[in-house]
Amino acid sequence: MKWEVVEDYDALSVLAAQLMLSALALKPQMVLGLPTGRTPEGMYAQVVRACHKEYHCFSSVTTFNLDEYVGILPDHPASYGTYMRSRLFDHVDLDPSRRNIPDGLATAIRRDHPRLTLDEALPLECTRYEQAIAGAGLDLTFLGLGTNGHIGFNEPGGSFESRTRVVRLSESTRKANASFFGEDSVPDRAITMGIATILSSKQIIVMASGTKKASIVRRLEQEPASEDLPASSLRRHPDVTVIVDNAAAAELS
Numbered sequence: 001m002k003w004e005v006v007e008d009y010d011a012l013s014v015l016a017a018q019l020m021l022s023a024l025a026l027k028p029q030m031v032l033g034l035p036t037g038r039t040p041e042g043m044y045a046q047v048v049r050a051c052h053k054e055y056h057c058f059s060s061v062t063t064f065n066l067d068e069y070v071g072i073l074p075d076h077p078a079s080y081g082t083y084m085r086s087r088l089f090d091h092v093d094l095d096p097s098r099r100n101i102p103d104g105l106a107t108a109i110r111r112d113h114p115r116l117t118l119d120e121a122l123p124l125e126c127t128r129y130e131q132a133i134a135g136a137g138l139d140l141t142f143l144g145l146g147t148n149g150h151i152g153f154n155e156p157g158g159s160f161e162s163r164t165r166v167v168r169l170s171e172s173t174r175k176a177n178a179s180f181f182g183e184d185s186v187p188d189r190a191i192t193m194g195i196a197t198i199l200s201s202k203q204i205i206v207m208a209s210g211t212k213k214a215s216i217v218r219r220l221e222q223e224p225a226s227e228d229l230p231a232s233s234l235r236r237h238p239d240v241t242v243i244v245d246n247a248a249a250a251e252l253s
């Protein structure tokens, strides 16, 4: 793993955006894996600033989001579909047919198979998503880092061999995301790319910012790879860059 320590959140966002934009310049047909959460918001803002629709930066790009909650409508204010539209998709020339987010209601599957319940349809949606990723091949995937070490929604204990599937969210993860849901309670399940799915990406960039991430960043640097720490699976990958700001780097050796 390569480590980049930068001054603050703004510098982290600028660097992550530069890495995305230079990758797109080198390969316009780039297949990107994309995260949500608070950490990448600054990166998306920088990318949007540099890549207004008329510049056609995203005209041949394909994107796959890491995860989505189960059971909420795509236009729910806290869905990752809404997040991606407001932070990136509505502002760049990314073809709607090349934006991929797991469907936490498995709508298309249930339309084709009306007798299936949601719980029966979700595994088929996961297989469809995994196959779409395998068909396209991820070039570059950006990740945030949960305070418990999760990547995507792969919570501690999940297998390093896992593929796209439905997972149950831990209490700490639901608490961390509660502010996005206002009065509504945070769903207890999500669809996430698996760890093996994420590791299939040719290149991976992890971002962590702020003192709240200092302890998990230290664990990522210092603990041996184990399924208790999902992000430690990244040690198995040959091309991972971790970008941290000074606050998140405070406990690094």
Ligand code: GLP
Pocket (backbone or CB within 6 Å): 035, 036, 037, 038, 039, 040, 066, 067, 143, 144, 145, 146, 147, 151, 152, 153, 173, 177
């Ligand atoms: C969320 C997302 C992850 C994200 C993580 C960290 O639950 N599913 O993909 O990386 O938690 O979020 P934040 O950047 O808000 O700390």
